[in-house]
Amino acid sequence: xxxxxxxxxxxxxxxxxxxxxxxxxxxxxxxxxxxxxxxxxxxxxxxxxxxxxxxxxxxxxxxxxxxxxxxxxxxxxxxxxxxxxxxxxxxxxxxxxxxxxxxxxxxxxxxxxxxxxxxxxxxxxxxxxxxxxxxxxxxxxxxxxxxxxxxxxxxxxxxxxxxxxxxxxxxxxxxxxxxxxxxxxxxxxxxxxxxxxxxxxxxxxxxxxxxxxxxxxxxxxxxxxxxxxxxxxxxxxxxxxxxxxxxxxxxxxxxxxxxxxxxxxxxxxxxxxxxxxxxxxxxxxxxxxxxxxxxxxxxxxxxxxxxxxxxxxxxxxxxxxxxxxxxxxx
Amino acid sequence: xxxxxxxxxxxxxxxxxxxxxxxxxxxxxxxxxxxxxxxxxxxxxxxxxxxxxxxxxxxxxxxxxxxxxxxxxxxxxxxxxxxxxxxxxxxxxxxxxxxxxxxxxxxxxxxxxxxxxxxxxxxxxxxxxxxxxxxxxxxxxxxxxxxxxxxxxxxxxxxxxxxxxxxxxxxxxxxxxxxxxxxxxxxxxxxxxxxxxxxxxxxxxxxxxxxxxxxxxxxxxxxxxxxxxxxxxxxxxxxxxxxxxxxxxxxxxxxxxxxxxxxxxxxxxxxxxxxxxxxxxxxxxxxxxxxxxxxxxxxxxxxxxxxxxxxxxxxxxxxxxxxxxxxxxx
DNA sequence: AACCATGCCGAATGATTATTCAGACGATCG
DNA sequence: CGATCGTCTGAATAATCATTCGGCATGGTT
Numbered sequence: 001x002x003x004x005x006x007x008x009x010x011x012x013x014x015x016x017x018x019x020x021x022x023x024x025x026x027x028x029x030x031x032x033x034x035x036x037x038x039x040x041x042x043x044x045x046x047x048x049x050x051x052x053x054x055x056x057x058x059x060x061x062x063x064x065x066x067x068x069x070x071x072x073x074x075x076x077x078x079x080x081x082x083x084x085x086x087x088x089x090x091x092x093x094x095x096x097x098x099x100x101x102x103x104x105x106x107x108x109x110x111x112x113x114x115x116x117x118x119x120x121x122x123x124x125x126x127x128x129x130x131x132x133x134x135x136x137x138x139x140x141x142x143x144x145x146x147x148x149x150x151x152x153x154x155x156x157x158x159x160x161x162x163x164x165x166x167x168x169x170x171x172x173x174x175x176x177x178x179x180x181x182x183x184x185x186x187x188x189x190x191x192x193x194x195x196x197x198x199x200x201x202x203x204x205x206x207x208x209x210x211x212x213x214x215x216x217x218x219x220x221x222x223x224x225x226x227x228x229x230x231x232x233x234x235x236x237x238x239x240x241x242x243x244x245x246x247x248x249x250x251x252x253x254x255x256x257x258x259x260x261x262x263x264x265x266x267x268x269x270x271x272x273x274x275x276x277x278x279x280x281x282x283x284x285x286x287x288x289x290x291x292x293x294x295x296x297x298x299x300x301x302x303x304x305x306x307x308x309x310x311x312x313x314x315x316x317x318x319x320x321x322x323x324x325x326x327x328x329x330x
Numbered sequence: 331x332x333x334x335x336x337x338x339x340x341x342x343x344x345x346x347x348x349x350x351x352x353x354x355x356x357x358x359x360x361x362x363x364x365x366x367x368x369x370x371x372x373x374x375x376x377x378x379x380x381x382x383x384x385x386x387x388x389x390x391x392x393x394x395x396x397x398x399x400x401x402x403x404x405x406x407x408x409x410x411x412x413x414x415x416x417x418x419x420x421x422x423x424x425x426x427x428x429x430x431x432x433x434x435x436x437x438x439x440x441x442x443x444x445x446x447x448x449x450x451x452x453x454x455x456x457x458x459x460x461x462x463x464x465x466x467x468x469x470x471x472x473x474x475x476x477x478x479x480x481x482x483x484x485x486x487x488x489x490x491x492x493x494x495x496x497x498x499x500x501x502x503x504x505x506x507x508x509x510x511x512x513x514x515x516x517x518x519x520x521x522x523x524x525x526x527x528x529x530x531x532x533x534x535x536x537x538x539x540x541x542x543x544x545x546x547x548x549x550x551x552x553x554x555x556x557x558x559x560x561x562x563x564x565x566x567x568x569x570x571x572x573x574x575x576x577x578x579x580x581x582x583x584x585x586x587x588x589x590x591x592x593x594x595x596x597x598x599x600x601x602x603x604x605x606x607x608x609x610x611x612x613x614x615x616x617x618x619x620x621x622x623x624x625x626x627x628x629x630x631x632x633x634x635x636x637x638x639x640x641x642x643x644x645x646x647x648x649x650x651x652x653x654x655x656x657x658x659x660x
Numbered sequence: 661a662a663c664c665a666t667g668c669c670g671a672a673t674g675a676t677t678a679t680t681c682a683g684a685c686g687a688t689c690g
Numbered sequence: 691c692g693a694t695c696g697t698c699t700g701a702a703t704a705a706t707c708a709t710t711c712g713g714c715a716t717g718g719t720t
Contacts, residue, residue, distance in 0.1 A: 011388035018385050020428070024677060030424060032414075034700040039678055049386075055348050056380045058341035084362075094360060098350070354707060364670040369708055 010045040017042055018051055060099035065308045072315060073293055075301045079103050080308040083281075092281040092304050097124025100279070100302045104208070107277060107300070108166065110135040112206045115142040115265055115273065116162060117243045118155035119210030119218070121281045125302070126158050129165040137168030140200045142207065143243045143264035144177035147222050173197045175263045177244050178224050182260045189263065201265045207276040209298065211288045212241040219244070225258075232256050240288020242278075242297055243270070249287070251295010270297050283307050286314035340375040347372055348381055390429035395638045402645060403623050405631045409433050410638040413611075422611040422634050427454025430609070430632045434538070437607060437630070438496065440465040442536045445472040445595055445603065446492060447573045448485035449540030449548070451611045455632070456488050459495040467498030470530045472537065473573045473594035474507035477552050503527045505593045507574050508554050512590045519593065531595045537606040539628065541618045542571040549574070555588075562586050570618020572608075572627050573600070579617070581625010600627050613637050616644035 009031070016027045017038070024038040031038065045051045062080040069078035083095040104125060108114060116122070116139055139162050141155045150157065156172055163170035175194060179185035188194055212218060214233060219225035219241075225233075236256050237248035244264040246254045253259055253267045270276055278298035280289060283306045290311070292298045303311070339361070346357045347368070354368040361368065375381045392410040399408035413425040434455060438444060446452070446469055469492050471485045480487065486502055493500035505524060509515035518524055542548060544563060549555035549571075566586050567578035574594040576584045583589055583597045600606055608628035610619060613636045620641070622628045633641070 007386070008388070011386050012390075014385045015388040016428075018383050023675090030421070030428075032421065035677075036679080036700060036702095037698095043678090045385075051386075052384045053348050054382045054384075055344045055375075056337070056341050058338070058345040060342075091360070091362065098346075098360075353705090365706090366670055366672095366708075367668090373708085 005041075005044065007048070007050060010041055010048065010050050013038060013041045014045040014051045062305055062308065065305065065312070068312055069301065069308060072312070073290075075293065075299065077103075077107070077300050078308075079300070079302040081302070081304050083304040083306065089282055092306070093121045093124045096121055096279070096281045096302065096304050097126075097128045100125050101128035101130075103302060104277065104279075105129055105133075105166070107275065108135070108137065108206055111137070113138040113140065113200060113204045114162070115140050115201050115204040115207035115209075115270075116155060116159045117142045117207075117209040117265075118146075118153050118158050119212075119279070120153050122208060122210050122279050123153045123158050125208075125279055126162045126165070129162065131165055133166030133168075135167040137163060137166055138171065138200060138203075139163040139168055140171045140197055140204060141173040142201065142209065144173050144175040144262075146177050146218050146224060148176075171197050171200055173263065177263060178219065179261050179263065182257075185261055185263060194263070198269075201269050202272075204269075204273050205275060207265070207270060207273045209243050209270070209276060209278055211278055211280050211285050211292060211298075213285060213288050214238055214240070214246070216284065217241050229256070229258060233258065239291050240285070242267075242288075242292055245270075247288075247291050247295055247297070249291050249294070251291045251293070251297055267295070267297065271295075275299060277302060280304075280307055283310040286311045290314060335371075335374065337378070337380060340371055340378065340380050343368060343371045344375040344381045392635055392638065395635065395642070398642055399631065399638060402642065403620075405623065405629070407433075407437070407630050408638075409630070409632040411632070411634050413634040413636065419612055422636070423451045423454045426451055426609070426611045426632065426634050427456075427458045430455050431458035431460075433632060434607065434609075435459055435463075435496070437605065438465070438467065438536055441467070443468040443470065443530060443534045444492070445470050445531050445534040445537035445539075445600075446485060446489045447472045447537075447539040447595075448476075448483050448488050449542075449609070450483050452538060452540050452609050453483045453488050455538075455609055456492045456495070459492065461495055463496030463498075465497040467493060467496055468501065468530060468533075469493040469498055470501045470527060470534060471503040472531065472539065474503050474505040474592075476507050476548050476554060478506075501527050501530055503593065507593060508549065508588075509591050509593065512587075515591050515593060524593070528599075531599050532602075534599075534603050535605060537595070537600060537603045539573050539600070539606060539608055541608055541610050541615050541622060541628075543615060543618050544568055544570070544576070546614065547571050559586070559588060563588065569621050570615070572597075572618075572622055575600075577618075577621050577625055577627070579621050579624070581621045581623070581627055597625070597627065601625075605629060607632060610634075610637050613640040616641045620645060 013027055013031055016022045016030055017024065025035045028035045028038045060082055062082055065080040066078045069075045079100060081096045081099045083092050114137055139159045141159045143155050145154050145156055159170045173194065175188050179188065214230060217225065220230065233246050233254055233256055236254035238246040238254045239249050240247055244262040245267050246258060248254055276298045277300045278289060278292060280301065280303045285307065343357055343361055346352045346360055347354065355365045358365045358368045390412055392412055395410040396408045399405045409430060411426045411429045413422050444467055469489045471489045473485050475484050475486055489500045503524065505518050509518065544560060547555065550560065563576050563584055563586055566584035568576040568584045569579050570577055574592040575597050576588060578584055606628045607630045608619060608622060610631065610633045615637065
């Protein structure tokens with residue numbers, strides 16, 4: 001009679017607690033055990049399905065906006081996450097991460113080779129992936145590290161987590177993202193290790209990438225990109241950045257010095273990957289997203305409500321979006 | 331947008347909490363409210379049925395023992411409450427009270443006149459009756475107060491609670507249970523107030539009574555019954571007590587001085603009531619219960635598992651139970 | 661406008677629940 | 691037989707949740 005985990009006992013405890021509204025201490029007296037044990041018995045009862053808690057479905061997506069994105073921009077799938085209009089970017093990312101994760105999980109097949117970029121929203125997304133993954137992925141880091149201060153948003157960290165969560169191995173790109181000298185960069189690209197990664201990027205059938213603008217790019221933020229380079233990119237028509245590749249409104253990589261100093265998945269490689277998922281939160285990326293779509297860099301999009309509206313509005317303004325003109329004018 | 335109690339919002343909060351396992355504080359950040367509000371929203375969600383918690387049925391009764399009691403002793407209904415074999419009488423009463431209450435509620439019709447005794451188990455039972463009663467009962471106190479120290483087990487208190495819980499009025503018997511002088515007792519019985527109560531006891535169609543033995547009777551416990559009187563009752567063959575009436579093994583009231591000094595429902599009155607429910611916890615009342623059954627004082631029984639087994643064992647020993655003989659021998 | 665009644669809010673607080681910890685017990689193995 | 695796990699327990703404690711409370715806003719009333 002000591003350790004008695006019979007269903008009958010669990011039912012008694014569960015009933016007293018959930019149905020009759022007794023506190024755990026009261027139940028404990030009833031069943032002649034400690035309150036701690038009651039807590040454990042209740043956990044067990046939930047596990048065994050003796051207690052079942054059902055929650056009416058919450059619809060986390062805006063199917064209406066998704067349909068518009070799909071029909072007007074050809075994104076398949078387009079996933080729009082409800083997020084109220086939180087003024088705070090962190091909240092936005094949290095929402096996209098929380099609800100986007102399940103979708104992303106479903107988009108990745110058990111044996112896929114996944115090219116993965118970094119970024120805060122992607123980080124959030126990856127950290128909401130299920131723990132129990134039993135896939136056998138090959139997760140490949142799609143871009144070098146932005147700087148030496150390792151942080152949780154880097155592709156390296158994020159990739160490690162994804163491989164661990166969904167199951168599979170992680171191939172790291174152990175180089176900086178930006179190398180001041182082209183020669184050095186090219187030398188690095190020749191390294192066996194690096195070439196192996198690139199080969200796997202060629203094999204990738206899924207990619208998950210973020211999207212930056214010229215202004216809020218990680219490279220600017222972390223001072224890798226200086227004023228002069230930004231101006232050069234502007235002159236070359238850059239409206240956004242994907243995996244360290246700056247693109248113009250047509251989605252072609254801008255021919256600047258930067259192009260030869262980056263170590264990351266190439267635009268051409270990206271175009272060949274059948275399922276490229278853009279992950280975005282916030283309203284200020286519309287131009288970059290439109291360019292990426294136009295250049296066939298991304299095929300799908302996971303985005304928040306506000307970002308989706310902004311994107312649709314921007315797409316309406318011009319078949320060919322040219323927001324950069326207004327900026328150049330200043 | 332402030333007070334937004336939309337189902338959608340509740341669903342979101344409920345999902346994050348119950349399905350996704352976030353803490354209330356995390357949900358609070360997500361929904362941009364305080365943790366306190368999340369707690370309130372969750373309560374509302376449960377109320378509205380957005381969250382549904384179901385517990386596999388726990389069977390609190392021993393139908394097998396009930397069947398035996400019914401077929402062998404004619405109790406209808408017999409209700410046997412599971413209680414493990416808690417060595418502690420208080421736990422026993424709690425179990426009987428908790429699970430017996432629903433049965434008792436179902437046995438009492440909306441417009442019944444209920445004669446009600448006191449006692450610890452009955453007290454426990456009554457305090458587990460539903461709060462929301464909408465009946466129009468007449469609850470009548472079946473026995474005077476044992477002594478002046480009012481306590482929660484007295485018929486007076488218990489009756490008040492029952493009337494309040496199930497709905498209806500309570501008729502109190504504002505006299506002591508025991509009056510040393512017969513003359514005084516009889517004078518009291520003549521009082522308008524007291525006669526009114528007795529008339530209602532005549533009208534009663536349900537009674538709820540406890541059952542005492544000679545040894546553990548409340549009257550002994552509270553020193554109302556002295557040594558000499560106990561011996562006199564023993565000589566008269568008393569094996570138990572119901573509502574202050576001491577009965578012999580055949581269920582007839584013992585003809586002693588005590589009989590004329592008690593103010594309570596009479597044995598004859600009790601016999602006439604179609605539904606008399608005995609409420610008992612513990613293994614030591616078998617003789618009293620058998621006598622009460624034999625004398626047609628009780629028609630139904632609510633009892634714990636252990637008490638039921640003891641009762642069945644005692645009933646097997648003798649068609650006419652005569653446990654008192656062994657005692658008299660000493 | 662001034663006033664009250666009402667309802668909602670979150671900070672603080674009180675109450676409850678989950679987890680940690682150290683000890684007890686029992687099984688398994690050398 | 692110990693020794694050594696592993697498991698289970700309740701007391702203590704940490705973490706979490708529910709409620710109280712005062713403030714603020716709204717809307718109706720004088």
